[in-house]
Amino acid sequence: IDVVKQVLECMATVKMLVTSRAALDLRAEWSFPLAGLGYRRPQDDADPDHLHRQDAITLFAARAQRVRPAFNLEQEFPHVLRICELVDGLPLSIELAATWVRTLPCAVIAQELARSYELLNVSTLDMPPRHRTLGAVFEESWQRLDAIEQDALCALTCFHQTFSAQAALAVSGASLAVLSGLVDKSLVRLLPSGRYLLHEMLRQFLEEKLAEDAVAAARVTARFIDYYSRLLAQHCDALNGMEQRAALQTLLPEIEHLRRAWHLAVTHGDVAAIDRAAPALQALYFVRSTFREGEAMFAPAAAALAEVAAPVAPAYPLRLKLQLIHAFFLNLLQRHDEAIPLARDVLEAAEAENDTTLVVMAQLEWGNGLSLQGHHEQAIARLRLAAEQAAMVRADALRARALFAMCRNLRLQGRHNEASAGLTEALTLYQRLGMSLHQAFVLQKLGSAAEYQELFELAVAYLEQALGLFRQLGDDARARSTFLQLGHVYDAMGEYCRAQACFVQAAEDGEHNEDVRNLMTNQLFRATYLVHLGAYDEARQLVNETVQLARRIGHRSAVGETLCLRGMIECHGGAYTAALATFEEALAVSRESGAHLVEAPAHWGLGLARFGLDRLDEAAADLERARMRFRDSGRVVRALEADALLARVALAQGHTQQALAAVDRILAVLQHRSLHGVLDPAAVYLCCHLVLAAVADPRAGQVLVDGYQLLMTQAATIDDDATRACFLHQHVSNRALLALWDQPDVPSRPVGVAARLNPPVSTGPNLAGLTFH
Template identity: 35%
Template sequence: MPRLTLNLLGPFQARLDDGPEIAFPTDKACGLLAYLAVEAAHAQRREYLAALLWPDQPENRARHNLRQALSSLRQLLGDTDESPRPFLLVERETVQFNPASDFSLDVAEFVALTEALRQHRHQAPERCLPCIRRFQRLAALYHGEFLLEPLAADSELFEEWALLKREWLRRLASEAFAALGNYHERRGELALARDAAQRLVDLEPWREEAHRQLMRLLAAEGKRSAALAQYETCRRILETEFGAQPAAETQRLFVRIRAGDAGSEGPPGRPRGELLSVPPLPRSPAPFVGRETERAELAEMLANPDCRLITLVGPGGIGKSRLALQVAEEQRGLFADGVAFISLASVTHAELVATLIAETLRLPEAAHITARRLLDQLRDKELLLVLDNFEHVLDCCGLLSDLLRAGRHLKVLVTSQEKLRLQEEWLYPLQGLSYPADVASIGGPPEAYDALALFQQRAEQVQRHFSLSADVLSDVIRICRLVEGLPLGIELAAAAVGEQPCAAIAGALERTFDALESSLRDVFGRHRSLRAVFEYAWGLLTAAERDSFAALAVFAGSFEAEAAWAVAGVNRATLTALAAKSLLAFDGGRYSWHEATRQYAWEQLLASARVEQLRDRHGAFFAARVRDGAALLEGPSAQAALSALESDRADIQAAWSWAVSQRQIALLAEMVEGLRKFYRRRGPVVEGLRLLEQALALPPAALAPDFEARMRAAEVQLLGLQLRFDEGVESATRLIALGEGLGAPLVQAEGYLLEGQTLQQQGKFEAAQQAVESGLERLDALQTTEGEHRRLTANLLRELGNIALRRGDLAMAEAHYAAALELFRALEDAGGECAVLNNLGNVAFDRGEYVAAQAHLTAALALYRKLGNLPGEAKALNNLANVAADQRDYGVALQYYREALQIHQALENLPAQSAVLNNLGALYWELGLYAEARETYQQALAIFRECGNRQAEGETLANLSLVELQTGDLQAALRLAQEATAASQESGDVSNLANACTYLGKIHAALGQVAEAERGYRQALALRQELPHPGRLLELQVELAALTLRRGKSVQALADIAPVLVALENDEALEGAEEPYRVFWLCYEILRANADPRATPLLARARRQLLAQAARIPDAGLRRAFLENVPAHRQIMHDV
């Protein structure tokens, strides 16, 4: 019997095998066949079918028509009484489409797919690759609506049946198109996403989110006019069909696209938390071959909600990494926060895994991240982590368990040569690629076997016209069998096709394998197969190529041709020859190789007498690279220098470790300054500290004191970045002792400077000042003014200025800064000059002198940028943001804060980040974004507490108390303000103590505790007399007057605000005030309580100023929050 293909989605089509479309005599014959096929699960009574299709005919006539239609159908379909599996089972009383016949029905497949979607175990179908494949098949099947052309127009019953099926199938198709549109948009496959969205709009023109998606996609493709036209289409349809306008979300998108913002809202995703910035997956060097079964099985496992840790386990060369990368690529778009591929091949210590994960995911503070903080940052992320080569770091299996427990939406795919032996682990042992037993057993094209397909792909790269023809097929199968389908073995063997015929390759492998069989009986079989391939590839090399291949094993990571020549004496021609033999890979200017290949080359190198010579050359080469890179890290080429050192990280570590083992102090001394700068900026800091510890662990006799001093100085700075301040002080003390032992006051002074900086970061100002003054004393005792002496003096003076500034002594801070600036300018030290300009900007800011502050900070920013000094640039941006925020220029302030935070995060400077976070929290508070303010303050507070900085802790606690006050949690606000008061008293921070007392007053007032509120305000007022920002004094006067009004003394309250009203005639009177519009509102309430005619004009003036200030906020959402969320602003805007 032929196969019947029946398509009912779109134009009605029926054909037998590959024959022409069947021409049916009538539409109702088509309708009868369609109905029977769709309802094939049940036999249909003849009288029902007759009434269904011929409702207006008498029963006899209708039955006659049914018999004729059935006869015609049987004839067209080739059914006879002798047919073993006829398509139609025609009985005396019933008719049924035979479900056991050989047929395909698009509707049946469509329904089966939707049922599979419903029953499949997953978190959500749109996040499940097997279900995405089902959606893709659904979309391919849906050529149009079900039975769109009427086949029985005179039968209301038949048309109702068709309509119900049509609507049901349309809904299922719509779900498929929506899922596919979102999936392809998340993957950046814009054309495919647009096709799915367009099909959805065609099916359901009123579906507004589909129109939005088309607008986004067209804009992202640069088709702005088409995107705007799509909005107009949507608007017209909604108005015509429903008399409605597009939703606010659609209108916002329209405005953004019109303004030139190509789809900033991005693809749809979960609203929870902030999305990660996951980098693109690594590029594959060649198209992936085969493993269809493995990929499908892994996709099913990843879709299973219970399966959250999969280990791809197998020996080296089996293809674990390539398969994991391919699976990662196929999962892209299914996880809201992305898919990250992290190679652990170069990680030497398990504790660095958390840092590497954080760096790859571009998390803030990556270089300093602890396991606990990593768990916190990934807790709500929907992410697939692919961890490659995990066998190097099996000691950190506990981190995986902790990650999976903390993050409910996190999944991990691991490749390893060993099991992890974790309770959460799902093992997937990987075998070799499939190959046939012999030529006779091949039932189809040879390329259907993965091993043969891979061999052909690689062989074509060296012999363009290679094919799996009959004359080579047997030998290729023999090669694949000898290497047991091992991909690395197949690639190496295929690379030799350009030099030897396949028969010779197979014969050589057999001979090598036999030799290994007898000499390596204790080696696992597949490892023995790989060894045979390496032995064979080694045998094909010339003597010069063998020497070169072995010498290159001295490199710990990837390398450039320049390094290969300088270290190993290998020229470009030899590198190219080795790459042609698949022993090396070349990508992006650097050469690399499989770790198994490198291990074999290392064995050959160890067998020679060249190891020490090559390692000495390797160490000297990379020491020079670090030295030269360090010289560039302070200038405009800093980022390029950092990237170059990052590429050589593994070899830099190897060079340092070799120099330590050989006690090559001169080489270490050449590297230490560059390593300090590199790890300060790029991290992970723990790795830099480990390298320093290796050298510091050498016997004292091996360490030159001046070299140890340089390492101690580097150690103090790196410890500070890890917030390990107590250890930093201890190391600085050792540096001071070293300077004393050397009779080197300059070294002692540097030690005191570093000690003072460390203590100042902890808020220990008294001890910090003593340390810095001790450093100046050492320098004063010297009868010299040479450059380094003056530079150290300038830095010590600047640090005294920092301490005075933190303690609120602005005059003393300015004096120290001025002295430091004079020295830096005399030295033509632009770096020191811009640092002091930045500090002077802070002094002017704290005095409320905004013009002077902006001038200093703008000059500092220009100098920092000229020097390529990113940390300094971020500091200046942060301080300029403070000035803008105090002047209520919120849009500019927000931009500066975000730029500063981005730089500090890229540099992984934790203390600097905390300062920006605190300031950013204050800005969010002023804008009325209280949830954002609370979260940002809490991030800053965690850092301040970790580093023991009580001064900054007190400031942030006070800020948090204001947030809780505004959001109504008065008890939490009171507790925080009391903690802030205690911390500020302990640290001696008068300015913040005044703030904390003010906030205590506000909180007590909100609690109805008037006497306690007055006490807080008067304490703050007393403290404020000696502090800048007169606007804060006006605020306190008005708050006290408001308390008087609450006591029923309205006339006294009016008298109390008389000087405030006079001051308000000056537009600059409230500069530096924390809540200037609360001053206006409270004055208005007091005036209104006294029926004073000045009340209404004052309110109108406040409203005008408030609206003018809001107009300077570019973002409409921020502007709305500013006007509606802040209580005083809301009261001013809505009081009539």
């Protein structure tokens, strides 16, 4: 350095190119960090010659061919690329690794390098001793450091991935000046992201140095655990609130270190750190829907504490808490048979400890497992008790979660007022606590409840609020799920263009979501939409997949709902015998699970299938049951579908007055309500028209006009020509209504009404001879 300084002082215009492991710290110095040689993974459409245009790959191949002339780069490329990745393109390391090609396959070289840097040594006589092993290179650099720099560098070995300056300073105990000096000496790399990286081979070397001082190694581990457990704890509230996006931006780059710190805390029995980190770690995995990893993290932690935290130990409550978090993730993974016994055991222990908060948590997890299994009465009793106990200890978050879980079972039992009251209170509690993510969950459920009660505009309002929250939180996966719900509501309203837009938005690429129940519900929504469009083949495939998924996870009410949709598809295809068996199974599942919500659609489907099989008396009995159950549950519009079929059955039985009475009930409701939510609106109008036309009732023509106008209005919401044609000409009821409308001699059409209110959208298939069953 002195020579360089003197030359520059004497000759101001001179330019010198200097390579050095450390910055020279001269004012005239321009620093250009030298990275390793380039390498990259080939793309599918890569140029065939790409292998020979990567410097690191080229150097390895050239050195390998010196020791093994028959070396074939094309055959060995994946392993050569891995070697270059492991040594980060460093030329000396590449040369040292390539010499082993004489005796080892490249796959073995890569495998050994991933384990240890010690493979990188040679006995070549014409290489300087300090270049014959990578360890010697590292040792020379090590000896140039002072004690403070050595200690700081050794501390950084706990970072197996990139790390922040704050983490480095906290774990090493060094100053920012020391960290900067290590960067200047090319021992630590500063990345464009502002994070730092220690070369893996150097990290392995330094790990050996650190292992020589057990006290220093223990100190580094303790600091590493402490820093990341506190980092998690600092962001716990933010993960559940409006600062979720910022919290994730901080935590996700550190995810590998968070995992390692947790494992180290468990291994070393650092109870304080585990207790500090557990709630935030649970929230992190829940927010990201990475339930499998959450279960994999907490299961061994709970087991490890179970070995050391006996009932008399101070860590015993923490052990129970970890077991409940484990049960929490087991429930999310649909492993209720494992979650329930675990929660039950914790409940017994918590009651013995007189720990009311743990008692509430255990009741909640047990009740949630029962709820998800479909044991409605047991679940409601357990969750109601949890909610009451939570209120006693003012654990508002636990009470809100108990109310939320309980609403699932209340709704399936048809107890909608209780469910809505519980959801409303849960929303208020979550708003008071600032738990935005959970507010969005409740709003989703309120949207579903409003849709079921045929309050579609209210459902849209709730779901749009939920969507807004998810977007603010940056939760793209759950935003997509909400789009699917919105699409389902618009589908029920006959606004197919909006429904399609929502489904397209929901289908955009995103991270994998492990919420199986959510996936199943979304598939059911899509299948229903396809049935409405007349795309029966696609709908059938999706329905079959959904039934299998629902059965696999034991979601019996969903099995019943999906079977009802499958039965409708079979009826529309004329397979009434198969449909009858399908609806009978749906009804049996509904009764077994106590999900009364499915009974009305199942009875309606049985009536439809038996009508198709000409079993009229049985059909009438089924349809009357469906009508009463729909009305008792407040689903007035869905009851119209039962009335419509009852009218057709009564007409076929020769009971004209009963048929007319059913039609009158329908027309009275249609004076102030739309058919939003009805599975088959065209069928309702067809049934009314056919009954009225059979008795020469003058209202028949207007009913036909109303049905045709509704059909054309719905068709106009479909932008795609092929989809619109499918809707009009493949959907059985729509096709039948069009066929009836196009008959030139329909006697009941009002005078002056043209055969077509609008020009034909598509010529479609031949409609001659079609009849409506």
